[in-house]
Amino acid sequence: MTLVVVGASLAGLRAVESARRTGYRGRIVLVGAEEHLPYDRPPLSKAFLDPGHPGEVTPFHPETVLRDELGVELRLGAPAESLDTDARAVEVAGTTVPYTALVIATGATARTFPGARSLRTAEDAVAVRAALDRGARTVVIGAGFIGSEVASAARNRGLPVTIVEAAPVPLVRAVGATAGAELAALHHEAGTELRLGTEVAGIGDDGVRLSTGEVLAADLVVAGIGAVPATGWLEGSGLTLHERDGGVVCDATLAAGPPGVYAAGDVAHVANPLFDGEPMRLEHWTNAAEQGAAAVRHALDPASARALAAVPYFWSDWYGHRIQFVGTPHADEVVSADGVTLYRRGDRITGALTVDRPREIMKYRRRIAARAAWGEALAFAGTA
Numbered sequence: 001m002t003l004v005v006v007g008a009s010l011a012g013l014r015a016v017e018s019a020r021r022t023g024y025r026g027r028i029v030l031v032g033a034e035e036h037l038p039y040d041r042p043p044l045s046k047a048f049l050d051p052g053h054p055g056e057v058t059p060f061h062p063e064t065v066l067r068d069e070l071g072v073e074l075r076l077g078a079p080a081e082s083l084d085t086d087a088r089a090v091e092v093a094g095t096t097v098p099y100t101a102l103v104i105a106t107g108a109t110a111r112t113f114p115g116a117r118s119l120r121t122a123e124d125a126v127a128v129r130a131a132l133d134r135g136a137r138t139v140v141i142g143a144g145f146i147g148s149e150v151a152s153a154a155r156n157r158g159l160p161v162t163i164v165e166a167a168p169v170p171l172v173r174a175v176g177a178t179a180g181a182e183l184a185a186l187h188h189e190a191g192t193e194l195r196l197g198t199e200v201a202g203i204g205d206d207g208v209r210l211s212t213g214e215v216l217a218a219d220l221v222v223a224g225i226g227a228v229p230a231t232g233w234l235e236g237s238g239l240t241l242h243e244r245d246g247g248v249v250c251d252a253t254l255a256a257g258p259p260g261v262y263a264a265g266d267v268a269h270v271a272n273p274l275f276d277g278e279p280m281r282l283e284h285w286t287n288a289a290e291q292g293a294a295a296v297r298h299a300l301d302p303a304s305a306r307a308l309a310a311v312p313y314f315w316s317d318w319y320g321h322r323i324q325f326v327g328t329p330h331a332d333e334v335v336s337a338d339g340v341t342l343y344r345r346g347d348r349i350t351g352a353l354t355v356d357r358p359r360e361i362m363k364y365r366r367r368i369a370a371r372a373a374w375g376e377a378l379a380f381a382g383t384a
Contacts (some may be wrong), residue, residue, distance in 0.1 A: 001026040003300065004090055004097055006080045007039065007105030007230075008032025010285065011265030013060055014292030018035035020070050022307045024300055026100075027070045031092050033079035033230075034105070037063055043284050044125035045146050046317050049132060049153035057122040080106070083237040101299035104234075104248055104256065104263040105292055108227035108283060113141055114355075115203030116223035119150060128222060132157055136220035139163075140209045141200050143170035143184075145316045147224025148182045151192045162193040163199055164208070166232040176329040179341040183323065212239040227283060229267045242269050247281045252307035254295040254384055262299045264291035273327055274309040274369065275350060284314040311368045313361075322358055326365040327351030340381050349377035364384055 003019055005012045008030050016028055032038070032155075037059035047053050066072045078093035080168045083102075090097045110118035117131075128150065132138070138154045141149040143165035154161040163170075170178040187194055199211040208216040229247035239256050240249040248256050248263040252271045256263045257330055265288035269281045290310055298305035325352050331343035340360070343351030348371050352364035367377055 001100040002098060003027065003101045003103070003229065003296065004031065004099035005103045005105060005296070006031045006090060007103075007107055007131070007265070008034065008036075008038045008074075008076060009105065009107050009265070009288070010060075011105035011107070011288040011292035011295075012036070012103070013038040014289050014294035015105060015264065016066075016070055016072055017332075018293035019300060022297060022300070024164055028070070029075060029097055030066070030072050031075045031078070031080050031090065031097070034109050034121065035077035037061065037066065037074075037076070039122060040285075041120070045119050045149040048125050049129050051133065051157065055126070055129060057125070061102045067126070070250040078142055080233045083234055083239070085238050085261060088260065092248075099260065101260045101296075103295045103299055104261065104267060105265050105288075105295070106233075107269050107288075108229050108266040110227050111223065111225045113200065113203070113223040113225060115223075116141055116221040116310075118223050119146055120227065121306060128220065131220040132159065133363075134219070137161075137218050138220045138222065139216050139218040140150065140222050140224055141208075142224035142226070143167075143182070143187075143194070143196075144174065144224050144226065145171070147222065148183075148187070148318050149316060150222050150224065151187065155190045155192055155319060156197075160193075162195060164195045164198055164210060164216075165188065166197070166199045169196040170194075170196070170338075175327065175341070176326060176331070176334055176343070178334045178336050179329075182336060182341070183355075186318055187323055189191065223335065227266065229281070231267060235238070241243065242281070245281070249279075252277075252309075253305040254291060254308065255298065255302075255305065260299060260302075262295040264288065264295035272309065273307050274311065275330075275345075275373075278330070280312065280328070282312050284312060286313045309369075311365045312364060320334045321356055323353070323355055324358065324361040325351070325353045326366045335378070335381075337381075342377055342381060344374045346376055348372060349374055352377075 082091040110120035138161040140163045169180040201209045254262045333344040339355045341353040
């Protein structure tokens with residue numbers, strides 16, 4: 001039996017670890033587009049940009065652990081090129097790799113903007129950090145979490161930074177308009193300039209040209225405008241790819257359709273039964289770790305596959321503040337006060353965002369998982 005895991009980031013690594021932990025002793029092949037051993041991505045836009053950080057990207061495990069202790073065949077620096085589900089084989093750098101079970105964990109690639117630097121890979125982070133070390137005047141395109149973390153890194157150095165965001169409120173899709181407006185205040189307090197409801201018309205020698213006609217001087221321009229699933233290699237494979245972004249459409253067990261094929265992490269659209277089957281594609285660390293481990297269990301033992309009903313969780317650090325979110329922002333009602341924003345769907349709590357309340361967020365997560373009543377959540381918020 002051969003397990004092939006395509007994608008050598010967090011979800012792929014957790015799949016490999018889980019396979020061995022559950023007793024699988026067969027062949028494992030780990031395919032990764034980057035030459036690096038699997039490494040942690042969230043710190044790239046957080047701690048790595050801090051001038052006190054050593055500036056080195058450390059892998060989760062040294063190569064000896066992956067090869068000798070976990071018994072993994074590494075195919076790094078060569079992305080998967082195609083998938084044949086009838087033959088049960090993945091094409092990698094002109095070589096056919098057969099599989100009995102396959103976990104797709106190729107993640108996502110950053111959307112790009114001409115003339116701007118993205119921040120997704122280790123090389124991206126090294127380049128952004130070097131520019132900040134040189135005292136770069138910084139413009140960030142997009143007021144999402146990555147862009148906001150870059151802005152925070154610039155302000156922590158005392159550097160001027162402006163965020164340009166097309167939407168009238170930051171983070172509307174991620175946390176909703178109410179919380180987005182409150183998070184915008186963190187930028188204002190830190191001295192970050194915001195240009196909301198504004199688009200970038202182009203980047204030239206004179207600076208960043210905005211749709212309003214304003215030109216912003218910049219030594220560093222970072223595009224934080226989202227990411228798209230890395231699924232180009234799956235065209236023609238027979239898998240169902242999402243019509244909006246091309247992600248792999250899965251059922252609640254992470255099954256992608258053809259026998260033995262499962263997907264996990266940023267690449268997967270998964271129906272979540274905890275939220276009435278709402279399809280979710282999440283670019284969060286916790287989601288990648290949980291789905292990677294579950295996908296391989298199900299791939300190796302399909303008869304024991306069970307629907308995942310996890311509560312999404314993510315965090316972000318800006319200007320010394322810890323922002324945490326659980327659940328979904330798609331709600332019938334949103335209530336916000338004193339650093340806590342709660343989201344209601346029907347008669348139950350389905351989401352919560354906190355700022356600088358790390359001890360409370362998991363209590364809300366447990367309530368969401370238990371389908372707690374809205375009134376009970378409001379009562380807890382009033383006493384926490």
